[in-house]
Amino acid sequence: MSKIRKAYKVRLKTNDELERKLVRISGSTRFLWNKSLAMNLERLERDQGILWYNELAFWMKVWKGSEEYGFLGECPSQILQQKLMDLERAFRDCFDRKQPLKRLPVFKKKGMADSIRFPQGFKIDNRRIFLPKIGWVGFYKSREILGKVKNITLTRRAGRWYASIQTEQDIEIGKHPSDSVIGIDAGIKCFAAFSDGTLVEGVNSFRRHEQALAREQHRLARKQKGSENWNRQKRKIARLHHRIANVRGDFLHKLSTEVSKNQARVYVENLNIRGMSGSARGTEEEPGSNIKAKAGLNKSILDQGWFEFRRQLVYKLAWQGGSLEEVDARNTSLRCSCCGHIEKRNRKSQAEFVCLSCGKEQHADVNAAINILTVGQTGMACGSNRNSGRKQELARNREGVLPVA
Numbered sequence: 203m204s205k206i207r208k209a210y211k212v213r214l215k216t217n218d219e220l221e222r223k224l225v226r227i228s229g230s231t232r233f234l235w236n237k238s239l240a241m242n243l244e245r246l247e248r249d250q251g252i253l254w255y256n257e258l259a260f261w262m263k264v265w266k267g268s269e270e271y272g273f274l275g276e277c278p279s280q281i282l283q284q285k286l287m288d289l290e291r292a293f294r295d296c297f298d299r300k301q302p303l304k305r306l307p308v309f310k311k312k313g314m315a316d317s318i319r320f321p322q323g324f325k326i327d328n329r330r331i332f333l334p335k336i337g338w339v340g341f342y343k344s345r346e347i348l349g350k351v352k353n354i355t356l357t358r359r360a361g362r363w364y365a366s367i368q369t370e371q372d373i374e375i376g377k378h379p380s381d382s383v384i385g386i387d388a389g390i391k392c393f394a395a396f397s398d399g400t401l402v403e404g405v406n407s408f409r410r411h412e413q414a415l416a417r418e419q420h421r422l423a424r425k426q427k428g429s430e431n432w433n434r435q436k437r438k439i440a441r442l443h444h445r446i447a448n449v450r451g452d453f454l455h456k457l458s459t460e461v462s463k464n465q466a467r468v469y470v471e472n473l474n475i476r477g478m479s480g481s482a483r484g485t486e487e488e489p490g491s492n493i494k495a496k497a498g499l500n501k502s503i504l505d506q507g508w509f510e511f512r513r514q515l516v517y518k519l520a521w522q523g524g525s526l527e528e529v530d531a532r533n534t535s536l537r538c539s540c541c542g543h544i545e546k547r548n549r550k551s552q553a554e555f556v557c558l559s560c561g562k563e564q565h566a567d568v569n570a571a572i573n574i575l576t577v578g579q580t581g582m583a584c585g586s587n588r589n590s591g592r593k594q595e596l597a598r599n600r601e602g603v604l605p606v607a
């Protein structure tokens with residue numbers, strides 16, 4: 203038996219009064235976060251030690267009792283305590299040598315990702331949730347919520363409130379029903395390429411939504427900042443972002459479910475290496491080509507999609523008794539998957555791979571996916587001539603992400 207955690211996201215049925223209450227609570231937690239963070243940043247500047255949870259909880263009590271910050275008392279204590287724990291975790295992560303990418307926590311701005319986490323004190327009925335100091339709140343139920351509820355987080359996205367219900371359940375994880383293995387490469391012309399030759403195109407509507415987004419953002423720029431019209435336009439853009447996220451979410455979930463059911467082991471390239479070395483603009487001798495078209499929104503949407511896809515694969519494969527494994531991606535886009543010849547000129551264009559040694563022609567991303575599979579199965583990286591070649595390849599990979607259309 204293994205314990206697995208699963209999150210269910212449901213939309214809350216809110217009314218004006220409830221929304222005002224939630225906004226006040228998230229305002230209080232934001233205030234507490236920012237005030238505690240400011241205190242700690244000041245201490246850091248003066249070379250004093252950080253205040254951890256216990257000290258911060260002491261200060262919180264002091265603030266609650268004061269006239270100025272007494273409004274904190276309206277907020278359920280456990281939510282405030284949770285925020286302080288989150289802050290402590292954020293500081294610990296950023297001082298953790300094993301997590302070099304973590305940065306200092308930042309101040310929270312109003313309206314940006316409001317979230318309220320309830321670690322306890324809640325109840326769940328068939329179609330409603332009980333939250334301390336808030337009461338019963340109905341939600342739109344889309345599927346059965348299974349397992350023991352561990353915590354509930356409320357978030358506001360594009361003017362709507364959602365509850366993410368985290369549960370834990372015991373399940374029997376056996377052997378994966380299939381014994382097939384596959385290599386997957388983050389595509390350059392498409393969302394992903396599989397070593398069996400499948401090309402996953404991605405969602406057509408990204409393009410359409412992106413164009414709409416660009417148009418609306420252009421409109422926003424022409425409005426007076428802070429005006430009624432500007433605010434309305436801001437909300438419109440938030441809704442559009444939300445819609446894009448939903449479309450992408452559906453697409454990624456379908457894909458990761460299918461892959462995790464059919465493949466016992468999935469190999470992908472190691473993103474830590476890719477994320478930390480190589481510049482997005484390429485090297486001096488070999489500047490990243492076509493930077494403009496690939497930069498910005500398209501790229502960020504695709505990149506986020508790829509990270510999320512991997513994240514989903516990790517846990518969905520685990521549920522099935524399968525696994526996701528990272529491999530050294532060195533030269534996987536330059537090596538011929540047929541004869542092993544490595545040469546930069548093998549890669550004719552972004553989509554085309556023609557081996558200069560054996561003449562094998564193949565979609566460049568599929569060729570890379572086959573190499574990833576080979577590296578995964580043999581445990582040996584594709585040979586590397588010199589380090590700079592690898593850096594350039596990494597740079598190209600980072601740059602080479604094109605919009606899915």
Ligand SMILES: [Zn+2]
Pocket residue numbers: 538539540541542543557558559560561562
């Ligand atoms: Zn070849």
